[in-house]
Amino acid sequence: MTPIQERVRIRSDIAAMEVYSPTTSLEVFAQQLGRPVEQLVKLDANENPYGSSPRARQALADLRTAHIYPDPETRHLRAALSQYVGVPAEYLLAGAGSDELLILLLQLFIEPGDTILNCPPTFGMYSFDAPLFHARVINIPRRADFSLDVDGIERAALESNAKLLILCSPNNPDGSLIPLETVERLLKLPLVVVLDEAYIEFSGTESMARRVPEMPNLIVLRTFSKWAGLAGLRVGYGIFPLEIITHLWKIKQPYSLNEAADAAARASLNDLPVLLANVQKITTERKRLERELAGFPVLTPYPSRSNFVLCQVNGMTAKALRQALAAEGVVVRYYDKADMRNFIRISAGTPQQTDVLLAALRKITGGDNGRA
Ligand SMILES: *Cc1c(COP(=O)(O)O)cnc(C)c1O
Numbered sequence: 001m002t003p004i005q006e007r008v009r010i011r012s013d014i015a016a017m018e019v020y021s022p023t024t025s026l027e028v029f030a031q032q033l034g035r036p037v038e039q040l041v042k043l044d045a046n047e048n049p050y051g052s053s054p055r056a057r058q059a060l061a062d063l064r065t066a067h068i069y070p071d072p073e074t075r076h077l078r079a080a081l082s083q084y085v086g087v088p089a090e091y092l093l094a095g096a097g098s099d100e101l102l103i104l105l106l107q108l109f110i111e112p113g114d115t116i117l118n119c120p121p122t123f124g125m126y127s128f129d130a131p132l133f134h135a136r137v138i139n140i141p142r143r144a145d146f147s148l149d150v151d152g153i154e155r156a157a158l159e160s161n162a163k164l165l166i167l168c169s170p171n172n173p174d175g176s177l178i179p180l181e182t183v184e185r186l187l188k189l190p191l192v193v194v195l196d197e198a199y200i201e202f203s204g205t206e207s208m209a210r211r212v213p214e215m216p217n218l219i220v221l222r223t224f225s226k227w228a229g230l231a232g233l234r235v236g237y238g239i240f241p242l243e244i245i246t247h248l249w250k251i252k253q254p255y256s257l258n259e260a261a262d263a264a265a266r267a268s269l270n271d272l273p274v275l276l277a278n279v280q281k282i283t284t285e286r287k288r289l290e291r292e293l294a295g296f297p298v299l300t301p302y303p304s305r306s307n308f309v310l311c312q313v314n315g316m317t318a319k320a321l322r323q324a325l326a327a328e329g330v331v332v333r334y335y336d337k338a339d340m341r342n343f344i345r346i347s348a349g350t351p352q353q354t355d356v357l358l359a360a361l362r363k364i365t366g367g368d369n370g371r372a
Pocket of ligand 1: 009096097098099100123168172196198222224225226231232234235338
């Protein structure tokens, strides 16, 4: 018998990769704490605490077309999105989460060894996906206040001949916006700017999406995961220049956006007053979080234009704080890496969830936050 390695020939770079360990699942957490999942206050993944819209839920219940392949051109959804975003449907392509669109872009642009520019700390998926396409990633770190090092990006772009610059605004994990003038300046570079606006609905600013038709090198990625509460169904979309979208259509898997997700997304766009009222409640709660968290000496919150608040943790480890909060049934995300030493990120939940969080923080830090 030939040895197994000679019959099953996994790509050597992937075979050498370490196994990815996602954060502990809620079920595991709940089990460890001896509480049902429903009692956990889940503030670790920027999900929508109000869930999906009533019309989206109804559309799922009423779905009668699960046995038919979905429309590969998603014409109805793109027509509705055209209204919502304010660009003609020909600039729009929807997929299974913006995750899929990011991978499509790498497939379209990257030949082995090509360079992409990344500005960490930022969303992990950009650097996670790149090696699978043999892309070279050049990191131009953000400053301590999470603003972009624009000169550094320009220098790296020109020296490396990079094809793509990936930007996130509001940025995950801190929630800062990239100023419009900065994006405009970076659009002058000889590369394509991919602007991830997953949280734009929470920002109180306008999306750059409407600029795409006049900008041959601007791509805007958006999603239903956060503001519309459809994270579990995977619906994302992009606004692309025509010169780029033509080629994306050639390589996209025709049925990646499934019929249920498509129906729920369309129903969401038909339920905007409800969803935008939820967005309003969430941003109000984020502001309350920023205010209240600043009263705890153990935390230094960063200003956010999104649906989460990043905090530097002082006087204890972020990991210990995360564990202590989990023991109180509150799940948050923590960071302890070279460029993110001792931070936690807390998603904005309902007012009741904030109350539970604040009570847990008071208990853990052994005092009030200067208010209670
Ligand atoms: C949550 C999030 C997304 C959403 O991705 P989907 O695949 O659409 O769920 C995209 N970008 C950032 C920065 C995010 O935090």
